Amino acid sequence: MRQGIRQDTLPGRRRKPSRHAEGSPIRAGEDALVEFLKDRFPPKKPALEKGIGDDAAIWRPHGGEGLWAVTTDMLVEGIDFRREWTAPEDLGYKSLAVNLSDLAAMGAAPRFFTVALALPPDLTGRWVRRFYDGIAECGDGHGAALVGGDLSGGGTVVVSITAFGESGDGKVVCRSGARAGDLLYVTGTLGRSAAGLELLRQGATHPRAAAQREALRAHRKPEPRCAAGAWLARSGCVRAMMDISDGLSTDLPRLCAASGDGAGAGMDAEVFPERLPAFAPSSLWGCDPLALACDGGEDYELLFAVPRARRKRLLATYPPDLPAVTHIGNMVEGRGKVWLVASDGRRRPLPPRGFDHFAR
Numbered sequence: 001m002r003q004g005i006r007q008d009t010l011p012g013r014r015r016k017p018s019r020h021a022e023g024s025p026i027r028a029g030e031d032a033l034v035e036f037l038k039d040r041f042p043p044k045k046p047a048l049e050k051g052i053g054d055d056a057a058i059w060r061p062h063g064g065e066g067l068w069a070v071t072t073d074m075l076v077e078g079i080d081f082r083r084e085w086t087a088p089e090d091l092g093y094k095s096l097a098v099n100l101s102d103l104a105a106m107g108a109a110p111r112f113f114t115v116a117l118a119l120p121p122d123l124t125g126r127w128v129r130r131f132y133d134g135i136a137e138c139g140d141g142h143g144a145a146l147v148g149g150d151l152s153g154g155g156t157v158v159v160s161i162t163a164f165g166e167s168g169d170g171k172v173v174c175r176s177g178a179r180a181g182d183l184l185y186v187t188g189t190l191g192r193s194a195a196g197l198e199l200l201r202q203g204a205t206h207p208r209a210a211a212q213r214e215a216l217r218a219h220r221k222p223e224p225r226c227a228a229g230a231w232l233a234r235s236g237c238v239r240a241m242m243d244i245s246d247g248l249s250t251d252l253p254r255l256c257a258a259s260g261d262g263a264g265a266g267m268d269a270e271v272f273p274e275r276l277p278a279f280a281p282s283s284l285w286g287c288d289p290l291a292l293a294c295d296g297g298e299d300y301e302l303l304f305a306v307p308r309a310r311r312k313r314l315l316a317t318y319p320p321d322l323p324a325v326t327h328i329g330n331m332v333e334g335r336g337k338v339w340l341v342a343s344d345g346r347r348r349p350l351p352p353r354g355f356d357h358f359a360r
């Protein structure tokens with residue numbers, strides 16, 4: 001549902017010159033801003049296990065056995081959604097779901113969340129009640145409870161949610177553990193949400209066909225893969241994981257970068273396009289299923305790396321009631337790039353064409 005490009009000003013001052021001192025991190029894109037923040041706010045040990053740059057931050061409470069995860073995600077009207085296309089309960093559901101997806105990507109079970117909401121004066125009490133009905137449906141479905149928040153007036157609707165998750169046995173998975181030779185898997189289907197957005201762009205807000213309704217539902221009410229994330233983190237079969245929020249072509253290089261030397265060097269990924277679980281019916285309304293699977297974004301599926309020796313165990317033990325997993329490619333030595341490898345072995349680069357708030 002993202003429609004625009006936002007230009008903000010730089011937050012804060014720097015204490016020391018950093019390797020990102022030249023130019024504006026915002027103009028250079030979302031990843032450059034994250035790199036700037038990692039430099040500006042280095043991790044404070046010992047309680048913090050994982051700081052800026054993963055799907056969620058991870059800390060170990062003093063004296064505790066388990067780990068906690070925290071993440072925050074914001075949806076802005078006109079950028080992330082259009083109010084005329086979005087029922088308030090769907091907006092509530094999605095606002096929480098995108099946060100729970102980041103917890104799922106670490107393998108943490110959702111526990112608590114807070115909601116900060118800015119509302120224009122023309123919104124009715126009924127709209128607000130329906131919005132919180134959607135929040136409640138998603139929270140109840142995944143075991144997460146609202147514990148606070150804030151309200152403000154605003155020119156447009158802005159929802160910012162902070163979600164806390166727990167791993168009682170301390171088993172979490174970060175983006176940074178993949179190694180050359182690992183197999184890359186995804187849960188579910190890719191490109192379905194973007195196919196739903198395309199329907200909205202075409203004016204098909206209430207389609208009859210089952211595939212179209214499925215695409216719209218994936219776009220409006222994405223299902224965070226909490227159960228799959230928790231199982232995978234505990235399986236011992238996965239050593240790097242993230243969720244696909246901005247599109248495979250944009251998110252996979254982030255996993256490569258985190259698993260390499262942290263700056264994009266050291267690890268490439270090869271993806272086999274014919275294996276991608278693309279949402280084929282979208283071709284019926286003029287989409288390219290493969291392009292949407294690579295670049296579409298907002299699928300909120302999990303992307304994870306499995307050591308080759310663990311493949312059999314994963315396939316033998318993965319619960320059949322969880323979303324199907326598909327082997328889409330492999331990690332290889334390289335420099336932080338993603339390649340599409342055709343069945344004849346020919347490689348071509350897959351440039352990041354997913355969503356970036358600050359890309360030009």
Ligand SMILES: [Mg+2]
Pocket residue numbers: 055101102105242243244245
């Ligand atoms: Mg994420």
